[in-house]
Amino acid sequence: MAEGEFYRAASPREAAGLLAQHGGAARVLAGGTDLMVAVNKRKFKPQVLIYLGDAGMSGISQEGDALLIGAATPLNEILASPLVADKAPLLATAIKQMASPAIRNAGTIGGNLANASPAADTATPLLVLGASLKLVGAKGEREVPLAEFFTGPGQSVLAADEIIAQVKVPAQSAEAKWAYRKVGKRKAQSLSVVSVAVYCPLSGGKVSGVAIALGAVAPTPLLATEAAGLLNGKALDEATIAAAAKAAAEATSPIDDARGTAWYRKRASEAVVKQLLTELAG
Amino acid sequence: MSKVIGQRVTRYDGMSHVTGETKFVDDQVVPGTLTVKALRSPVSKGKIKNLDISAAAKMPGVAGIITAADVPCNAFGLVPDQPVLVSEDIRYRGEAIAAVAAVDEDAAMEALEKIGLDIQEQQAVLDPLESMKEGAPQVRPEGNLQMWDGHDYRQVNLGDVDQAFEQADEIVESTHLHPSVEHAPMEPICSLAVPHAGPKLTVYTVSQALYFHLGMLCGILQMEPGSVQCKQWKAKTGSAWRHNTGYADVNYIGGTVGGGFGGKNDIMADHVAALLALKTGRPCKWRWTRAEDLLYSTFRGAWHITIKDAVTKQGRIIGRQMTSIRDAGAYASLNPYVVEKHCYLGAGPYFIPNVRVRGYCVYTNKPPASSMRGFGITPAAFATEVQLDKIADRLGMDPWEVRLTNAFRKGEYTPTKRVLNSVAMIEVLQNLAAKAGVELPGHLKAMASTQERG
Amino acid sequence: MHTLELTVNGQTCRVEVGLKTTLLEVLRDKLYITSPKVGCNTGDCGTCSVLLDGVLVRSCITNALSVQGKSVTTLEGITEPGDIHPLQKAFHEHYGSQCGFCTPGMILASKALLDVNPSPTRDEVKQALSGNLCRCTGYVKIIDSVLAAADEMKS
The missing domain is CATH 3.90.1170.50 (Aldehyde oxidase/xanthine dehydrogenase, a/b hammerhead)
Structure with missing residues (x-):
């Protein structure tokens, strides 16, 4: 039986170098909450694993007006962070509804994003907050806005020799309103059927720079820019909210799956966006 | 002590x-x-x-x-x-x-x-209603329906159901689909x-x-x-x-x-x-x-249950015809027993003097269903309780009253003529109402299982 | 094969594992510690829950090689001879266990909660146990057991 190789990368750069060295045979491992499920289901047989737990990629700090979250930081550590509670409560709210405590203790923010699931629950809050990712490759590093990261279900701009090293989250404005809602089959341990994050900065009673993101209703987590555009500079009255909710639903292109139908997802998208905006207006 | x-x-x-x-x-x-x-x-x-x-x-x-x-x-x-x-x-x-x-x-x-x-x-047959039809793909060489003593159904008869329907003030009919449960x-x-x-x-x-x-x-x-x-x-x-x-x-x-x-x-x-x-x-x-x-693994098979009740203006159910179809999957397992028990208790904890319950055990090309908590009684209870609400609706009666009016009393008997000497259905309902904060009217509070039916 | 060294219930262990070996397989198949169960092998049911450096994880989807040098606690590890943990006593006395299959994971998830929050509310207990499934109890008795243990540990 093939032994396989297991590496403990000491830095993101070393991990990227190992990826380059082993070509397509290598995979990175952090919490393992996605990878090991695939292994146990025999969907994937690891040949080379590069472990990121010792690569100095865990931890949360502040840089100017932004939070820097190491990609290998477990979700529960982000949830427990006073810094995140203060600067990005929207992200903490979303994480609290993810999976279950044991999964959040192992699963990482980088893994959630790198897996590029349309239902990735950290993606919607991070999209509306304008987060960006530091990608480290064998030859160098680059910063990519999260809005440009996802390219399809399970697909992203991540090159074969690149890993996500860090997530940069601009701090929420203290005056901004925000809301998050996840619709799942049950409260805990449930993949999103629809999730919506709304970030709504205010200026003189009018909204400006509002952002709406939807999860699990398109091939990638979705920024509903057109819907947001209908809100900017306006008061959040009933007609404006209804128009924005409609536009958000129109931007979705959901699928039927075991968790919900496309029909349901489209309607739920409209309803949840409407609910959240109405709450913010109230 | x-x-x-x-x-x-x-x-x-x-x-x-x-x-x-x-x-x-x-x-x-x-x-x-x-x-x-x-x-x-x-x-x-x-x-x-x-x-x-x-x-x-x-x-x-x-x-x-x-x-x-x-x-x-x-x-x-x-x-x-x-x-x-x-x-x-x-x-x-x-x-x-x-x-x-x-x-x-x-x-x-x-x-x-x-x-x-x-x-x-x-060609497989997955729907029990299709499987019952003439010319349906054969699931087992023994046939798509379980046989009992030369009949392709199990039936429990009590009294004269046809006469009950003639005497009824209202006839209430409903169909219930119970999905399979793992x-x-x-x-x-x-x-x-x-x-x-x-x-x-x-x-x-x-x-x-x-x-x-x-x-x-x-x-x-x-x-x-x-x-x-x-x-x-x-x-x-x-x-x-x-x-x-x-x-x-x-x-x-x-x-x-x-x-x-x-x-x-x-x-x-x-x-x-x-x-x-x-x-x-x-x-x-x-x-x-x-x-x-x-x-x-085995599971509770799905049911298709139709109930037709002969009801008086006072809310008494005087006759019931019930037809139940069990999706058994590909093999008998405990399905025939489940269907039998369903038939015996198809009238629920209520005294209905004229009953005809017919249960079909139908085979389909699916994993074999079998027992689950109640062996067929649970789906019968589900259908019966929904039906009682429909009767209450039709008559404009309180659903509590419909249940208390029909609940078993001492000395009454089940569709299989089992005489019940120790019953407490009325008292259970009264307690339930109290716990749910429902104030029952005096005549319902005064009811008792030991009172003879008037 | 790779050599893995870890501490299990206070004892240092050395085992040979492959690239896809899980922590659950190490515990059950190599060390014969059988309180963590194989329920789903996909991280969904919680029967395999253990504490890793004191933190609740799913051993069925924890890659064995990722726990090198770490400390694992199973239900066996919180049971002292003749002296059970207040959670074990409470689960026994308050009927928090019926068939027993989810019990090891339930007690460890509860311990992970009480270790950081000795006075949880009912809702916090629910949240903490939200990843551990039980098909017998309907959860009420389990939550009662955890709250009873918390009371006992405070007094």
Whole structure:
């Protein structure tokens, strides 16, 4: 039986170098909450694993007006962070509804994003907050806005020799309103059927720079820019909210799956966006 | 003072549960145990044209493979109509065709991939209403409907239902669909069979029906392949489990069940583990994956229930006609018994003097359904209670009043004429109302099970 | 094969594992510690829960090689001879365990909660146990047991 190789990368750069060295045979491992499920289901047989737990990629700090979250930081550590509670409560709210405590203790923010699931629950809050990712490759590093990261279900701009090293989250404005809602089959341990994050900065009673993101209703987590555009500079009255909710639903292109139908997802998208905006207006 | 009544009594096995000392089947450690995996049918109905295990048998780590040819008596169950492994006719997707015992899971799974399987797929029937129709694809050679004493249904008759409908002020009819339900116990199906010289066997089982399954298991293991006595005896008794020899050869160890709820009332793994243990001479463990357990273990079958009640203006149900169709899946399992019990108790805890309940047990190309909590009574209760609400609606009556008006009283009898001398349905409802904060009107509060019906 | 060294219930262990070996397989198949159960192998049911450096994880989807040098606690590890943990006592006395299959994971998930929050509300207990499934109890008795243990540990 093939032994396989297991590496403990000491830095993101070393991990990227190992990826380059082993070509397509290598995979990175952090919490393992996605990878090991695939292994146990025999969907994937690891040949080379590069472990990121010792690569100095865990931890949360502040840089100017932004939070820097190491990609290998477990979700529960982000949830427990006073810094995140203060600067990005929207992200903490979303994480609290993810999976279950044991999964959040192992699963990482980088893994959630790198897996590029349309239902990735950290993606919607991070999209509306304008987060960006530091990608480290064998030859160098680059910063990519999260809005440009996802390219399809399970697909992203991540090159074969690149890993996500860090997530940069601009701090929420203290005056901004925000809301998050996840619709799942049950409260805990449930993949999103629809999730919506709304970030709504205010200026003189009018909204400006509002952002709406939807999860699990398109091939990638979705920024509903057109819907947001209908809100900017306006008061959040009933007609404006209804128009924005409609536009958000129109931007979705959901699928039927075991968790919900496309029909349901489209309607739920409209309803949840409407609910959240109405709450913010109230 | 009673030692038990009114006292808190802890579970006899509670302490070993909370310390983790309880040994479930999967926790039994026997050195050298082989891992068992099964080749399951990818189609709902078909004929096996060719099954070739020669390449798989040569795979590294493989200790033994069994097919239908290795099963001494390849028909078991209450009826018995179910093969341990399919010899020719596949009747549901996921039905086991062959089983491999290997040194580890990888070796067993890789061997399964090397088994040559050529199936001629056939038109399956998945809907029981379709399966009942003339000309529907045949699920079993015995027919798509379970037979009882020459009838393709079970029926319970009480009084004169037709006359009740003539006397009725209102006739209320409703149809109820009850979906199938999986028990999903935390412990998946698992069996460990350990061979000893003799040949004798120790089998660790998750069975909820140990003695019942011991008989079945001995029946499966004992007979010579295709023997005349096996066939004759089956034809004579209609049963493969009353066979009384061989019990001393199987040490059947059970009683520690990680949740059952009726989902471990059928042999699902012990026969295959035992056959492989006898064939390889080594301990064999077959632990189903969660996916196998959800897809292929028994479950509460779906029901299609129609109730027609003859009702008076006062809310008394004087007659009931009920037709229930049970989606049994491909094999009998405990389905016929479930349907019978459904019929006996189709009227619910209410005194209806004229009753005709007809239950059909219909076979379809799906995994066999079986028992789950209540053996068919639960869906009958569901349909009955929804129907009572509909009656209340139609008459403009309080649903509590409809129930209390019809509830059993002392000395009344069930559709099978079982006289009830100890009943408390009225008192239960009154208590329930009090706990739910519902203030019943005086005449309902004054009712009692011991009062004779006026 | 790779050599893995870890501490299990206070004891240092060295085992040989492959690239896809899980922590659950190490515990059950190599060390014969059977309180963590194989329930789903996909991280959904919680029967395999253990504490890893004091933190609740799913051993069935924890890659064995990722726990190199770490400390694992199973239900066996919180049971002292003749002296059970207040959670074990409470689960026994308050009927928090029926078939027993989810019990090891339930007690460890509860311990992970009480270790950081000795006075949880009912809702916090629910949240903490939200990843551990039980099919027998309906959860009420389990939550009662955890709250009773918390009370006992404070007094």
